[in-house]
Amino acid sequence: MTQTDSFDDLRDLYQEVILDHGRRPRHAQRLDAFDSTAKGDNPMCGDRVQVWVKYDADTIGRVGFEARGCAISVASADLMAETVQGRSQTDARALFAAFREMARTGICPTCNAAVADALERLAPLSGVHEYPSRVKCATLPWHALIAALDGTKEASSE
């Protein structure tokens, strides 16, 4: 990206981290060995994601995904995989609740210390709250993750 300055009006929502993870996701792969998997589907916009989870004792060891969708949803899936790895299921669920709140409102009054650092990593996605119909792009991978943790096969956008 060479013309950084001339894209200010676009970059407040599509920050570099989103573009980067959208374009070159690190975790966009089906896991060969996994404990659980689930799909997420937003029929309204055609976004589709599948998430694989491998546990490591009590924590989430690895997460991989395959996504078809916009930059926001791919980046969100990738940042999700990155932040939940190494966390307990309980922490992951708490993080999702906080993230969902942030995606919807732009702020997260209920966020506590337990998730604060991880949430900071996800903060670039908070701009979607201005576009209620795109909040689902950001949360769909999380719905699929929670479905996988629950042992459900399918999640759909809220």
Place this chain on the structure above:
Amino acid sequence: MTQTDSFDDLRDLYQEVILDHGRRPRHAQRLDAFDSTAKGDNPMCGDRVQVWVKYDADTIGRVGFEARGCAISVASADLMAETVQGRSQTDARALFAAFREMARTGICPTCNAAVADALERLAPLSGVHEYPSRVKCATLPWHALIAALDGTKEASSE
């Protein structure tokens, strides 16, 4: 009617002739001997009328009716009976066309000499044009008359 002056605001539509014919119709009777009869029905407001016709050679000899409805419809039926008696069928139809126009618009640009005198007799009813939903009250008896002339059994409000 003693307080004539204080009823000016009501009387411009309900002229004395309408009240009079509405209250004491002269032709409100079933004819014992008749050539044709037809009913008219306005289901929207419950008005109902039946008309009997007795011909006298080429002309309409006598008309009788039974009506259930408002003062306007009864008066209109009575004035109709009065004005069509002694006229040819053709004249009666022409008079209806002119009357209908007058009831709808308040004026009768197409009225010609042939019906002018009869129309004058019906003129007190022209005020209904201000109440489009009551035009049918005034024209329903005429629809029944025309149905009787046509040999149809039933007419309904337009």
Place this chain on the structure above:
Amino acid sequence: MNVMTNPTALDVERIRRDFPILKQTIRGKPLVFLDSAASAQKPRAVIDAMVNAMETQYANIHRGLHWMSERTTEAYESTRDAVAALMNANDRSEIVFTGNSTGAINLLAHSYGRGVLKRGQAVLISGMEHHSNIVPWQMLRDAHGIELRVAPVTDAGELDMAAFEALLEDGKVGLVAITHMSNVLGTITPAERIVRIAHAHGAKVMFDGSQAIVHRKVDVRALDCDFYVWTGHKLYGPTGIGVLWGKRDLLERMPPFMGGGDMISSVTYEQSTWAAVPHKFEAGTPAILEGIGLKAAIDYVQTIGYDAMAAHEASLTEHALARLAGIQGLHILGQAQDRGGVISFSLDKAHAHDVATLLDRQGIAVRAGHHCAEPLMHRFNLDSTARASFGIYTTHAEIDALADGLIRVREFFA
């Protein structure tokens, strides 16, 4: 009653200033509008909300990704929250928007009647229903073999509760569809009792609240009914929008009514799948501007408060019944114990249509006819009545004008 000492009293002169149309004159006389049960006038707040949308923030909603669409979606969907709060619904997804009450009842007759009820079951209505709560069930009967039963009305214009219960006895009634307030008699039906009895016999209950919600606080959870319908234009809102509230599990069991945009989850030629409730029942571009107007109407009504509205109306109704009772040859139809501000009457020697027209010439607007309730008229051997009905802007002076006007009509026809 001193307004200063009663916090729930309604300042009618202030309210009247909120309704621009009330300043109109008819034939040089001030407009006395006593036809609110047919459709209410609109306050400035409703007009402004619709104008504001059209002038500053309008686009088609749902799935538009641009600013105008997102903001308009928020505005429209906030109406669903307002309606849910107004009715004390459990959940905003229980609120389905339709074109009017008639559309809501037809939706139910179709989706619940054909989709959930089984041949051989019955629908029970009452003898004081509006055509909109008769004809859809008749069409269901004729097309789908669902029996139609009618609970009779007493001479006082109340629901005959013994007969009502007897009609439920055999357990065949799957749905009771009944008015919460008669648009002819003013009668308020005993809703809680109806629900209790119906549920005890295994029947669901839908209330036609088209009139009731204008006059009484409706709490669907306290009533414990299953469906409740009403129409925006009678609650000081715009035309073109109505409401069906239903318990979520029931709505979920019902197949959709109309097909099209917005109500689907996915479409292929082989098979389509439906969106979640309430969207499953909302096909095509919704009444967006009307939803925005309705939100303003609800906010307006909530600001005044149902307590104040009901008290004002009770006072008007009491006054009107007393004044009309003093007019010789005038007969009031219906003497229910529990009644709202709708009064039907007839005058000896003057047909209801003539009464209405002659009142109109004095600037007074009442309705005359069968009020879309022919079977009820026949029950009382009538073809038509005149009807005066009150809104939050109606004054005691207007009721006096009506009474004086009727005395003149009586004398005119004497």
Place this chain on the structure above:
Amino acid sequence: MNVMTNPTALDVERIRRDFPILKQTIRGKPLVFLDSAASAQKPRAVIDAMVNAMETQYANIHRGLHWMSERTTEAYESTRDAVAALMNANDRSEIVFTGNSTGAINLLAHSYGRGVLKRGQAVLISGMEHHSNIVPWQMLRDAHGIELRVAPVTDAGELDMAAFEALLEDGKVGLVAITHMSNVLGTITPAERIVRIAHAHGAKVMFDGSQAIVHRKVDVRALDCDFYVWTGHKLYGPTGIGVLWGKRDLLERMPPFMGGGDMISSVTYEQSTWAAVPHKFEAGTPAILEGIGLKAAIDYVQTIGYDAMAAHEASLTEHALARLAGIQGLHILGQAQDRGGVISFSLDKAHAHDVATLLDRQGIAVRAGHHCAEPLMHRFNLDSTARASFGIYTTHAEIDALADGLIRVREFFA
């Protein structure tokens, strides 16, 4: 083109002053509204007509005997005359008002589909229909054993006329229900030819004119079609009102759709009889204010004139196609010979949703998604496209803004 010498040219700057919303800014940038195919903005004349009704002349209509009701009835019913004139219908009674196009098509699927078509007959749609012209027929198929056939679309996005005719060959098709203009491809279908071929095979024809009537003069007698539907909010009118036009004898053969007030002639519990067309199909309190607004919209459009509108749009479309063709990696969906001002496209490397959001941040409103036409998307192996669509207020400069905006988006994602 010199405006002074061309009487049919459209003065877009003057028109823009009639639309208050166009003065809005989005994130400090002037609003470039290119989403008119989803719903058009409203001119001052429409806003004023609705406000005027609410402020000076409003009551429920039909059978009200007082001044307000009579005048409001006249205003509402004059819309029927205006619609009949707009479409060159034979008779005002052929105009049925519904809630939107979706409501009109559902009415037809119900009343004609279940009431007139017989089991074993087929309905033929095309591969470029809006969900609103797919799902109602699918529901008819699944509930009533009417076959659903689909005429394919060519790679250019036109109707495959040979295949269309072949699907009619066996004489089983009772109704062709087909778009007059695609809301995705912009394709205008060959309506006269469709009617000629369908009629030759004994099928009636309904056009979904939701898009077409915004861009082209529709003359139902010249087309010789049997039904034509459209929706008020796309023709610069309010939401909440749509139109079904049908040949009178066909409408008369159809049973009613919804039951309730206003659509009856008489009601007893045993049997009800129906009002004459069009009222038979209009149950409940109509969209009164919306009808009044729609009349103002039609008058507004008629004053500008379809010739001027079509010429303006052709010029915009030509300019847009040329500008978009110059953007590397941009693909336009549909290359029909006869097309209107609706253009769908996709950008390599950028998802349509991202495109729409990034345009929005530049003040440019376009739509992205499947445009309620999933089967058409699948036909072209797509999930979604971005779509720009034009109205009478769209300028060439706005199209340049779109093109420049898209170039920035492409660079941003490069």
